[in-house]
Amino acid sequence: MKLMKKSSTRWTKKVIEDKIPFHNDYPRPHLRRELWLNLNGNWSFTITSINETYPKHFDRLIRVPFPVESYLSGIQVRVDSNMYLWYKLIFQIKSRSWYDGNHRQYRIMLHFDKVDYETVVYLNHYVVGSKHLGGYDPFSYDISPYFVNYQDNELVVRVWDPSNKWYQPRGKQLLDNKEANAIFYTPCSGIWGTVWLERVPHIHVDRLQFQTRLSSTKVILKYRIDLKSLEIASFDFISPKKNMSIYSEQNFNKQNKRLLHAKQKETLENNKTTYKNLDFKFKISIVQKDNKHLIDFISYKPNIEQEIAFSLKEINLWSPENPYLYDIHIDLYQKGTFIEHIYSYIGFRQISICSEKKKICLNSKPYFMFGVLDQGYWPDGLYRAPTDDAYRYDIEQIKNLGFNTIRKHMKSETSRWYYWCDVLGMLVWQDMPSGDSYEGYETALDAHQQFELLRDNRTNDLSMPSNTDKDLPINSSSPTTKTFESKIQFEYELKAMIDFLSFHPSIVIWVLFNEAWGQYDTIRLATWLQSYDQDRLINPVSGWHDRTGIGHIRDIHDYSKNILLPSFNDETRALVVGECGGLGLMISGWSYHVYSDRYLITYAFEQLLVNISSRLSAVIYTQLSDVENETNGIFTYNREEIKFSITHVKRVLKNDYSRLYQLKHLWNLTSIPYTNYTKLLLSKSFDLIVDHNSTYDKHFYFYVCYLYSQVNITIDHRHQMILNQTHKVKDYHYIPLPSTLLRDTIHQRHVLDIYVHYMSSFDDEKDKPLLYANRTYFDLNIAMLSA
Structure with a gap:
């Protein structure tokens, strides 16, 4: 496989050389067993029409676990809703440790960390998993009845992924994205999480939950250990000639389907089996980093929330500054017989809203979150980071700059990413990936103009129409009303995401x-979520269509240079800016704000942070890295270059404003811009006088606007510049001058010879009614940036 530089990262080569990606990276680090087998690597692969049955041939190889569209998959093709993706792997297990004991006491589980989207699983031509729907939640099957010991087993996986052609939760994945300034990206189809096997007892530990509550003197640990019993299942033998149809609304069974409501009194569990009288016992040890045991205790109550108290003085609380994790060892017994051993960990932390001034508190103290938006895309793996080290690298680099929070935007990750946030100390806002429409369903039609203003954050204190505080569709007679089927799928995946990720102490906010x-139904869903997971804060609506008094957080999006906030404080919720910034360099692609070099973009970043209101509890900056054509990342897409001055970013994030960049305009060509010309010939001289102690870290710029013109400038009769980007930049902007051109000649007279002429080829007819009455416009200034 040839290495493509455009699609590569520093980890790409390692992935290509490794036989098994993520070979030793346990896929579920918060609930670990000794015996497991990674099935990643090269699988046989083919694509068929959805009208075809079981494929006759698997004619290609694909590298699992990378999306079909990605470079690292080895396939790199676009997928649409008319395709089936077929994977096949022949494998066997030779180790005797997998077969010790009674086969009814131990089961072999087949785990899929992530598959996008509808999945059917066959083992030796038996359907062991029928039509799992969901691109983000892990799922598993007991394959014991049809697994063949010591011999080859044929595993076949069929995937259908319609992306935005259906109502599935998909985040920012968009087919046929043709907009140059798009905020949507390449869809990611098929297997994109580790596929693995695990041997478990018939009754085994299935889920762990820990919640921390703090008082002035105590730490209360609420814990729950869930058991699961595997029934001996029977599966259908599927003839290769039989086609299993894709999911459709026509075969959707509404029976026993219900929407989420807080009054249902649900808890974080799916297992309905009662183990109360089956004589189970847990021996639990919580172990410090020095291997000393904090506590050893016994529990006899599976699947029930319990609690234990510690003195506040004896507990190391988890935070970004001190990401202290305790190891947990759990031994399961039944009637005195040892069943299994589980490895896990815990971070004691509490996230809450402070009672006064409604600020976010971490461990009962006000805590300001400086965060970055993370889309979770990579040039080589797209939705999947190339290696586990790549996951860790992103988190470490952002933390080293001084950020303490990552907002995982419009996707959820594999468990390994959250594990590194737990270990390294990074707070996480976790978005629920959006589904269905990219429009809303509950904005009243007569409020459209008001919400457009709200979206642009020019009238954040604008009153809302009274009917928008009810869960109403956009128009009861409109065909765009969200369907029951769409609601059920969104809510199933929402609950599945929370059930799986709620273990991680790093996750502190659900978006x-x-x-x-x-x-849709914001009040109902936010109220349910707030009652369902009481260990975290709820951000019901990040940006735009807020619902008054719902959730813990009022979230503003503002990409302007001067963030505007509501004119009043919320009585019950903390105020945050969930998206802002979007600063980019003038290289390629697009950004919300474009700058010509790393010094100016650093200055703009500093000014953004210096002017943050003390009313805020958090600011999330857009974004961690460039993504495809969107170039407003702190890092480039391949993570090789940081666009800012590192020392300046570190200082300002520590609230150290002692050496901020200062921008001064030193001289302008004329007090009134030149307009309505065909040609201009100018010769101007000026004295450059700078008040300074040294010439260190000074940068000079032309601050210029030239409409429909080409500008030729000669400086001091020797240095020439040609400005001809008016068709791309139709506003004032900075153009850097060579570092030594003016810096080494301050206190000297300089001469500018300027020739400006109208270029009809630059004149865009569609702009004529929108811009200036005069078709030509020229203004030139000289500015200096210094620290």
């Missing part, structure tokens, strides 16, 4: 909806 994308 339900983003900018109205598919937004």
Whole structure:
């Protein structure tokens, strides 16, 4: 496989050389067993029409676990809703340790960390998993009845992924994205999480939950250990000639389907089996980093929340500054017989809203979150990071700059990413990936103009129409009303995400909806979520269509240079800016704000942070890295270059404003811009006088606007510049001058010879009614940036 530089990262080569990606990276680090087998690597692969049955041939190889569209998959093709993706792997297990004991006491589980989207699983031509729906939640099957010991087993996986051609939760994945300034990206189809086997007892530990509550003197640990019993299942033998149809609304069974409501009194569990009288016992040890045992205790109550208290003085609380994790060892017994051993960990931390001034508190103290938006895309793996080291690298680099929070935007990751946030100390806002429409379902039609203003954050204190505090569709007679089937799928995946990720102490905020994308029934869902997971804060609506008094957080999005906030404080919720910034360099792609070099972009970043209001509890900056054509990342897409001055970013994030960049305009060509010309010939001289102690870290720029013109400038009769980007930049902007041109000649007279002429080829007819009455416009200034 040839290495493509455009699609590569520093980890790409290692992935290509390794036989098994993520070979030794346990896929579920918060609930670990000794015996497991990684099935990643090269699988046979083919693509068929959805009208075809079981494929006759698997004619290609694909590298699992990378999306079909990615470079690292080895396939790199676009997938649409008319395709089936077929994977096949022949494998066997030779180790005797997998077969010790009674086969009815131990079962072999087949785990899929992530598959996008509808999945059917066959083992030796038996259907062991029928039509799992969901691109983000892990799922598993007991394959014991049809697994053949010591011999070859044929595993076949069929995937259907319609992306935005269906109502599935998909985040920012968009087919046929043709917009140059798009905020949507390449869809990611098929297997994109580790596929693995695990041997478990018939009754085994299935889920762990820990919650921390703090008082002035105590730490209360609420814990729950869930058991699961595997029934001996029977599966259908599927003839290769039989086609299993894709999911459709026509075969959707509404029976026993219900929407989520807080009054249902649900808890974080799916297992309904009662183990109360079956004589189970847990021996639990919580172990410090020095291997000393904090406590050893016994529990006899599976699947029931319990609690234990510690003195506050004896507990190391988890935080970004002190990401202290305790190891947990759990031994399961039944009637005195040892069943299994589980490895896990815990971070004691509490996230809450402070009672006064409604600020976010971490461990009962006000805590300001400086965060970055993370889309979770990579040039080589797209939705999947190339290696586990790549996961860790992103988190470490952002933390080294001084950020303490990552907002995982419009996707959820594999468990390994959250594990590194737990270990390294990074707070996480976790978005629910949007589904269905990128429009909302509950904005009243007569409020459209008001919400457009709200979206642009020019009238954040604008009153809302009275009917928008009810869960109403956009128009009761409109065909765009969100269907029951769509609601059921969104809520199933929402609950599945929370059930699986709620273990991680790093996750402190759930984000339900983003900018109205598919937004519906906000009050019902936010109220349910707030009662369902009481260990975290709820951000019901990040940006735009807020619902008054719902959740813990009022979230503003503002990409302007001067963030505007509501004119009043919320009585019950903390105020945050969930998206801002979007600063980029003038290289390629697009950004919300474009700058010509790393010094100016650093200055703009400093000014953004210096002017943050003390009313805020958090600011999330857009974004961690460039993504495809969107170039407003702190890092480039391949993570090789940081666009800012590192020392400046570190200082300002520590609230050290002692050496901020200062921008001064030193001289302008004329007090009134030149307009309505065909040609201009100018010769101007000026004295450059700078008040300074040294010439260190000074940068000079032309601050210029030239409409429909080409500008030729000669400086001091020797240095020439040609400005001809008016068709791309139709506003004032900075152009850097060579570092030594003016810096080494301050206190001297300089001469500018300027020739400006109208270029009809630059003149865009569609702009004529929108811009200036005069078709030509020229203004030139000289500015200096210094620290």
